[in-house]
Amino acid sequence: MGFSTDAIHAGQAPDLSTNAVIPPIHLTTTYYQEEIGKHKGYVYSRSANPTRDILQKNVAVLEKGKYALAFSSGLAAIHALSTVLKNGDHVIVSNDVYGGTYRLFQRFLTDYGIEVSFVDTTNLENILEVIKSNTKLIHIETPTNPLLAISDIQAISNICKSKNLLLSVDNTFMTPYFQNPLELGADIVVHSATKYLGGHSDLLGGILIVNSDELYERFKFVQNAIGAVLSPFDCWLLLRSIKTLALRMERHNQNASEVAKFLESQSVVKRVFYPGLKSHPQHELAKKQMRGFGGMVSFEVDDFNRVNSILKKLKIFTLAESLGGVESLVCHPATMTHASIPKEVREKNGLTDGLIRLSVGIEDIEDLISDLEQALK
Numbered sequence: 001m002g003f004s005t006d007a008i009h010a011g012q013a014p015d016l017s018t019n020a021v022i023p024p025i026h027l028t029t030t031y032y033q034e035e036i037g038k039h040k041g042y043v044y045s046r047s048a049n050p051t052r053d054i055l056q057k058n059v060a061v062l063e064k065g066k067y068a069l070a071f072s073s074g075l076a077a078i079h080a081l082s083t084v085l086k087n088g089d090h091v092i093v094s095n096d097v098y099g100g101t102y103r104l105f106q107r108f109l110t111d112y113g114i115e116v117s118f119v120d121t122t123n124l125e126n127i128l129e130v131i132k133s134n135t136k137l138i139h140i141e142t143p144t145n146p147l148l149a150i151s152d153i154q155a156i157s158n159i160c161k162s163k164n165l166l167l168s169v170d171n172t173f174m175t176p177y178f179q180n181p182l183e184l185g186a187d188i189v190v191h192s193a194t195k196y197l198g199g200h201s202d203l204l205g206g207i208l209i210v211n212s213d214e215l216y217e218r219f220k221f222v223q224n225a226i227g228a229v230l231s232p233f234d235c236w237l238l239l240r241s242i243k244t245l246a247l248r249m250e251r252h253n254q255n256a257s258e259v260a261k262f263l264e265s266q267s268v269v270k271r272v273f274y275p276g277l278k279s280h281p282q283h284e285l286a287k288k289q290m291r292g293f294g295g296m297v298s299f300e301v302d303d304f305n306r307v308n309s310i311l312k313k314l315k316i317f318t319l320a321e322s323l324g325g326v327e328s329l330v331c332h333p334a335t336m337t338h339a340s341i342p343k344e345v346r347e348k349n350g351l352t353d354g355l356i357r358l359s360v361g362i363e364d365i366e367d368l369i370s371d372l373e374q375a376l377k
């Protein structure tokens, strides 16, 4: 089936008890047992819930995986995947990642005896240099947040296979509509469903997708043992949102391409980061492994004062954390989403105080460009 057909139908047959076309939200904590151990596969909603099951089936199909598991946020999902690591293990993480991901690996997992190396994973040599005998996992974002750097999923997966390592890919920025890391050899895909999958800035969620029975059993165990599950209502909202994912992503992509081209023509803009631009260092790789370039655009201006004056003038782009909703947002990563990364680490990675990140929404492109034009004057 095509992507949109699956997005609308996969896992979502009409409800057999009522013939309701839209599956109901199963707001129940627990389930009646006819006698001890005799039930319909549902015992307690932390362990399993029918609405969550439908969402999990739907996203597994879209990500070309066998299994999906839904968590209460993207970070809860990343935490669950990090449990493949044990005391004494080493993990390699992309140096440019969402600030909360950095914080989880650098300031939380290290307390549990896990060693972390942050490297620029766009360069395979960097990865090969830091692999050690205790390395277990490589975790990448591609494109990265906020610098939109692209790592070669297939090539990194080949390294992982030859060294017996697991590869997890944060696919939040691309969504399954534009990129399917499992098909490129990744073992685990993670989403902050809060972003494009949700698409309307009204929920928090996270999803893991895998093919391996063993990883599925592990993460299902963690989902139940830790309990950071997605609520039935939010599962239902996500199912509703995913039906329009393809349409939204097309428009995000189209608008962001126009915005990136416009920014590149502006003299106050020092540099534009967007994988769809020919000037992007991994533009060719992006064309190879992605089917679109997404809705995120970052750009750099002189300094913090210039950033401040631009942010104050913007009217349609709303100053806020998060991304991936239908409305356009603007963010200053250094003081907002990436503030948990020490300044010297940020700057070494190229994330300066002059960087502005746009989540380009699906409004009329003329209005978005006019807003940027008056703010950059």
Ligand code: P1T
Pocket: 073, 074, 075, 076, 098, 100, 101, 141, 145, 170, 172, 173, 191, 192, 193, 194, 204, 205, 206, 321, 322, 323, 337
């Ligand atoms: O916010 P949460 O649902 O827990 O997702 C964390 C997360 C994971 N991965 C990526 C690539 C992300 O961008 C995020 C969250 N990011 C933001 C809130 C932000 O504004 O960048």
